[in-house]
Amino acid sequence: xxxxxxxxxxxxxxxxxxxxxxxxxxxxxxxxxxxxxxxxxxxxxxxxxxxxxxxxxxxxxxxxxxxxxxxxxxxxxxxxxxxxxxxxxxxxxxxxxxxxxxxxxxxxxxxxxxxxxxxxxxxxxxxxxxxxxxxxxxxxxxxxxxxxxxxxxxxxxxxxxxxxxxxxxxxxxxxxxxxxxxxxxxxxxxxxxxxxxxxxxxxxxxxxxxxxxxxxxxxxxxxxxxxxxxxxxxxxxxxxxxxxxxxxxxxxxxxxxxxxxxxxxxxxxxxxxxxxxxxxxxxxxxxxxxxxxxxxxxxxxxxxxxxxxxxxxxxxxxxxxxxxxxxxxxxxxxxxxxxxx
Numbered sequence: 001x002x003x004x005x006x007x008x009x010x011x012x013x014x015x016x017x018x019x020x021x022x023x024x025x026x027x028x029x030x031x032x033x034x035x036x037x038x039x040x041x042x043x044x045x046x047x048x049x050x051x052x053x054x055x056x057x058x059x060x061x062x063x064x065x066x067x068x069x070x071x072x073x074x075x076x077x078x079x080x081x082x083x084x085x086x087x088x089x090x091x092x093x094x095x096x097x098x099x100x101x102x103x104x105x106x107x108x109x110x111x112x113x114x115x116x117x118x119x120x121x122x123x124x125x126x127x128x129x130x131x132x133x134x135x136x137x138x139x140x141x142x143x144x145x146x147x148x149x150x151x152x153x154x155x156x157x158x159x160x161x162x163x164x165x166x167x168x169x170x171x172x173x174x175x176x177x178x179x180x181x182x183x184x185x186x187x188x189x190x191x192x193x194x195x196x197x198x199x200x201x202x203x204x205x206x207x208x209x210x211x212x213x214x215x216x217x218x219x220x221x222x223x224x225x226x227x228x229x230x231x232x233x234x235x236x237x238x239x240x241x242x243x244x245x246x247x248x249x250x251x252x253x254x255x256x257x258x259x260x261x262x263x264x265x266x267x268x269x270x271x272x273x274x275x276x277x278x279x280x281x282x283x284x285x286x287x288x289x290x291x292x293x294x295x296x297x298x299x300x301x302x303x304x305x306x307x308x309x310x311x312x313x314x315x316x317x318x319x320x321x322x323x324x325x326x327x328x329x330x331x332x333x334x335x336x337x338x339x340x341x
Contacts, residue, residue: 047080
């Protein structure tokens with residue numbers, strides 16, 4: 001079984017969800033996550049911490065990352081790669097990797113080059129070659145943290161397979177699948193993402209965790225786990241709430257008629273005591289908390305189904321309910337294409 005542990009050697013059962021946390025922008029402190037949501041870990045953008053001189057000084061001279069964030073057991077850091085995709089960072093891979101190590105990150109991310117779904121094979125190959133150089137450099141800089149070996153390759157399966165092969169040759173012990181969000185945001189179509197996960201799991205050792213960057217829709221997570229992934233991170237809980245989406249295990253919706261009619265009854269403390277919970281769509285804080293609870297409860301349920309060997313049965317139940325609520329969704333068809341091969 002894959003093993004995930006922090007710098008102190010504490011191990012965490014997988015699968016696990018790491019909510020994205022912005023210490024300044026978050027509507028609630030990590031202490032609330034730990035005490036009320038039983039959050040085991042989170043992911044923080046190291047680039048945002050580094051670029052603010054005052055924050056950088058605190059982390060380098062006064063507090064560790066865990067102390068600054070609020071001391072969850074596991075803190076992973078992102079390098080700012082996505083921000084680099086949007087514009088120049090004026091930041092070296094060596095600098096941000098050493099910074100992550102120095103402030104106490106448990107899992108460090110290299111400054112990989114994000115590859116968008118519309119980019120050509122030539123660009124995708126060039127970006128992967130440069131990413132591999134940066135991963136090799138990062139390996140020489142770390143002593144205590146685990147390095148996330150980030151797979152890239154854009155929309156090209158063979159490039160992603162080559163990426164995984166080369167990461168395995170480096171003896172990477174943590175595989176992160178990058179730049180997949182645009183694919184699984186397309187009407188729950190898991191065909192491409194599913195194949196990438198299946199290929200990665202087939203090509204790496206059973207004890208290596210596979211992290212899908214940006215995965216945070218509870219209806220998709222059980223399917224990704226069934227394919228071999230077991231670590232996820234996202235700010236979806238807040239992003240969905242800002243747009244008025246109410247998460248359920250069967251898909252996010254703005255149609256509270258399904259909820260109010262009794263077809264689904266949420267058991268989180270933000271919903272279960274109210275007969276009419278339609279008001280929650282207009283309360284961003286409550287909706288954010290509900291969404292986060294739903295994702296974390298989904299992970300707990302997955303653990304239960306894995307232990308009972310009933311995950312397949314649960315997936316069929318999800319598909320039935322999801323197709324009833326969202327008849328135009330691509331989830332069922334894409335899943336059937338994956339399991340039939």
